[in-house]
Amino acid sequence: AQSVSQHNHHVILSEAASLELGCNYSYGGTVNLFWYVQYPGQHLQLLLKYFSGDPLVKGIKGFEAEFIKSKFSFNLRKPSVQWSDTAEYFCAVNGGQTGANNLFFGTGTRLTVIP
Amino acid sequence: SQTIHQWPATLVQPVGSPLSLECTVEGTSNPNLYWYRQAAGRGLQLLFYSVGIGQISSEVPQNLSASRPQDRQFILSSKKLLLSDSGFYLCAWGQGRYIQYFGAGTRLSVL
Numbered sequence: 001a002q003s004v005s006q007h008n009h010h011v012i013l014s015e016a017a018s019l020e021l022g023c024n025y026s027y028g029g030t031v032n033l034f035w036y037v038q039y040p041g042q043h044l045q046l047l048l049k050y051f052s053g054d055p056l057v058k059g060i061k062g063f064e065a066e067f068i069k070s071k072f073s074f075n076l077r078k079p080s081v082q083w084s085d086t087a088e089y090f091c092a093v094n095g096g097q098t099g100a101n102n103l104f105f106g107t108g109t110r111l112t113v114i115p
Numbered sequence: 116s117q118t119i120h121q122w123p124a125t126l127v128q129p130v131g132s133p134l135s136l137e138c139t140v141e142g143t144s145n146p147n148l149y150w151y152r153q154a155a156g157r158g159l160q161l162l163f164y165s166v167g168i169g170q171i172s173s174e175v176p177q178n179l180s181a182s183r184p185q186d187r188q189f190i191l192s193s194k195k196l197l198l199s200d201s202g203f204y205l206c207a208w209g210q211g212r213y214i215q216y217f218g219a220g221t222r223l224s225v226l
Binding site (some may be wrong): 046101 | 164172207209213215216217218221
């Protein structure tokens with residue numbers, strides 16, 4: 001069965017620090033990978049997605065994620081975080097051509113950025 | 116643009132009372148609709164999804180049910196709430212392989 005692990009439950013950074021949030025998945029076939037973000041008081045929203053092609057994916061607000069197939073990972077990165085990046089971040093995965101009903105979410109990582 | 120309306124935002128209900136949470140979508144037709152429950156430290160759990168009117172698939176056997184009486188309306192219900200039904204419920208819309216939009220959520224407290 002598919003599963004997604006986000007080992008960092010809470011990350012605290014100062015502004016301008018670099019960010020890397022880990023995401024590892026368990027699935028043997030072709031995967032689609034996603035990061036969602038929930039800012040305080042706002043809807044959960046899509047940050048970036050990977051289906052195929054270039055394993056380095058760029059999303060909104062300067063975020064990027066790299067798919068490393070050999071490591072079953074899809075870590076989220078940002079070179080310099082801002083206070084406004086404070087949010088909860090969820091990694092998600094499904095397989096190949098399956099639909100969103102087969103989307104598995106991680107438990108989330110809460111990011112707190114200190115001004 | 117697409118929008119999801121979900122209400123109420125918060126709800127406090129006694130054990131054994133019925134439940135009805137409503138979700139409507141604007142700006143799209145024939146969407147795939149989803150109900151998730153989000154528990155602290157446990158991520159998002161898919162409860163139900165629907166690919167069309169009257170078509171409901173249940174992912175987790177439980178005290179809840181869902182209905183889709185109209186193309187852009189998705190309802191989560193219960194005849195008798197349990198304490199364990201407390202949580203944060205999210206409606207979502209997706210087409211294809213992922214969820215495009217989530218609603219604002221309903222925080223349900225069963226006392």
